[in-house]
Amino acid sequence: MNPLSPSVPVAAPRRMLLAVGGVILVSFLVSGYVIFYGGNDFGGEDQKEFFVRRGASFAQIVDSLEQKGIIRNRWMFKLVGRVLGGTERMQVGKYRFTSGVSNTEIFFTLRDGEGNELVRVTVPEGSRPRLQARIFSRAIGIDSARYMLLVNDPAVAQEFGIDAPSLEGYLLPETYSLRWGMDEKDLVEMQVREFKAFFSDSLVQRAQELGWSMHQAVTFASIVEGEAILDGERPVIAGVYRNRLRIGMRLEADPTIQYLFGDRPRRVLYSDLRIENPYNTYRYAGLPPGPVNNPGKASLLASLYPAEHTYLFFVANGRRGHWFASTYDEHVRNVRRYRHERARQWREAKGPTGG
Secondary structure (H helix, E strand, O other): OOOOOOOOOOHHHHHHHHHHHHHHHHHHHHHHHHHHHOEEOOOOOOEEEEEEOOOOOHHHHHHHHHHOOOOOOHHHHHHHHHHHOOHHHOOOEEEEEEOOEEHHHHHHHHHHOOOOOEEEEEOOOOOOHHHHHHHHHHHHOOOHHHHHHHHOOHHHHHHOOOOOOOOOOOOOOOEEEEEOOOOHHHHHHHHHHHHHHHOOHHHHHHHHHOOOOHHHHHHHHHHHHHHOOOHHHHHHHHHHHHHHHHHOOOOOOHHHHHHHOOOOOOOOOHHHHHOOOOOOOOOOOOOOOOOOOOOOHHHHHHHHOOOOOOOOEEEEOOOOOEEEEOOHHHHHHHHHHHHHHHHHHHHHHHOOOOO
């Protein structure tokens, strides 16, 4: 044997390389598993909400996920995005993640929008469009200014099949289940679609029987909506205004005066009744040019099916309802009753000591 020849077998370095390679491969696989499927711990919190806003880039979304403590490492999540693809089509919406969720699960959820939660939003009856815009903005993050532009655009109204200069009156108050961050036009279209589904052919025919177009019926309903508090009184109030129209008497409806104040309602003053405006039903007979709010279903139905009676007047009774009268003399007596009731409530509110 040559004394200069190595004593270590030739196969040994090969086995060492294979072993090192195996360790590297296992480390790579383990790292890959951790990056793609390892759970993200929320540090004691069970769940976290997350919002993807319209126009947000993938990088911005990743930054937000890290800031909210939903992902452990932004670089890992970016790698997941690059490997799985589709970072340019992350879905706007509201999401809820549970502690232990993997980067892959988070990415697929945001990319495909499968976990996009619906938000229940209740719009009160009689609300004006600007109030609705604020409600939607707070609840689902829409742009309230764009919402108002759409509502007041005659071309949009025509596009949605509404023969009116704006969508005031046709934004049906309802409880909606909505996607967070949805497009404003889709939202407006949904409200109008809900209105048209309710105001079906049978109601259109009923309006025609009363001699009204749909726009006139909605305008009338908005006045009833503005006056009524108790559902049981809606048909009665509708009957009062219907009686006034029948004999050519001015409606003299406070909701039409409130409409002139914009979105800041206040007590109606005698000087307000002299305002020169076609919406002022104290000065002009008949219906105003358009709706003064967005009436709910109950007021729409009450207006199309008003109660039959002889009442021409009504005044608040101080208990959310009204006293009704067929003659002016009777109405004057009811006004005195109302003032007496208010004085009594004021005395009770002050208490026995007057403090």
